[in-house]
Amino acid sequence: MQTAMQTAMQTTTSMDSSSSVHHNMSEQEWQMRVNLAACYRMIASYGWDDLVFTHISARVPGTEDEFLINPYGMLFEEITASSLVKVNKAGEKVSPSEFDVNPAGFIIHSAVHEARDDAHCVIHLHTNDGVAVSAQEKGLLPISQQSLFPLSNLAYHDYEGVALNPEEKVRLVADLGDAHFMILRNHGLLTCADTVANAFLYMYIMQRACEIQIKAQSGGGILTPIPAQILAGIQAASEQVTRGANGDIAWPALLRKLRRTDPSFEE
Numbered sequence: 001m002q003t004a005m006q007t008a009m010q011t012t013t014s015m016d017s018s019s020s021v022h023h024n025m026s027e028q029e030w031q032m033r034v035n036l037a038a039c040y041r042m043i044a045s046y047g048w049d050d051l052v053f054t055h056i057s058a059r060v061p062g063t064e065d066e067f068l069i070n071p072y073g074m075l076f077e078e079i080t081a082s083s084l085v086k087v088n089k090a091g092e093k094v095s096p097s098e099f100d101v102n103p104a105g106f107i108i109h110s111a112v113h114e115a116r117d118d119a120h121c122v123i124h125l126h127t128n129d130g131v132a133v134s135a136q137e138k139g140l141l142p143i144s145q146q147s148l149f150p151l152s153n154l155a156y157h158d159y160e161g162v163a164l165n166p167e168e169k170v171r172l173v174a175d176l177g178d179a180h181f182m183i184l185r186n187h188g189l190l191t192c193a194d195t196v197a198n199a200f201l202y203m204y205i206m207q208r209a210c211e212i213q214i215k216a217q218s219g220g221g222i223l224t225p226i227p228a229q230i231l232a233g234i235q236a237a238s239e240q241v242t243r244g245a246n247g248d249i250a251w252p253a254l255l256r257k258l259r260r261t262d263p264s265f266e267e
Contacts (some may be wrong), residue, residue: 033081071099139261197247
């Protein structure tokens with residue numbers, strides 16, 4: 001049984017390690033790490049994680065080819081700012097870490113980061129409802145207000161097996177184009193944005209749309225689609241709609257909630 005002294009020593013060691021990492025980087029990188037770690041914790045709190053098998057990545061501020069991603073083997077609820085792994089575009093670690101990076105996860109994320117200058121954060125999840133919708137021939141349906149936002153800017157990518165083939169990157173980014181929302185067929189959901197806050201809000205909205213769709217379909221009744229003219233109007237204004245979904249509206253409140261419940265993500 002762990003003693004109070006052992007717990008205190010472990011806490012002190014963790015804080016010392018965090019302080020050391022913090023002092024060896026720019027303040028901009030540290031803030032990106034804090035936001036990315038917070039995003040991992042939020043995904044876990046909503047039950048959208050998949051053990052250690054999905055990923056959220058972020059570009060290191062001030063660089064074009066360095067990215068932060070989860071240490072392969074840590075649960076999302078364990079991830080902290082200092083534990084995130086820094087890699088280059090080849091997936092090679094550029095700072096010391098005892099953890100490796102999931103190669104399949106890096107294939108997908110590096111493809112989006114390399115192709116899109118505005119993709120500073122990429123979130124990819126395997127939620128039950130997201131995968132269920134991705135397996136449906138018609139994909140996301142226009143049956144809820146929530147669905148309109150991803151449908152205004154949504155791309156699809158066909159399943160090619162476990163993402164280990166670098167050649168798939170070309171096809172994935174061609175399918176993504178300039179979209180911020182993507183459904184990976186038979187696989188899951190993906191969002192990308194210029195900030196962690198925006199990428200999280202996009203994922204929150206698309207995940208909610210998928211949950212609503214599966215629940216509506218399970219009722220067995222005839223579904224009422226949103227009129228085509230409303231959907232067309234949203235799609236015609238897709239750039240304005242997605243930019244309007246500013247994650248900063250909710251992000252500070254989400255950070256406050258995390259700090260109340262478990263502030264260790266900032267270590």
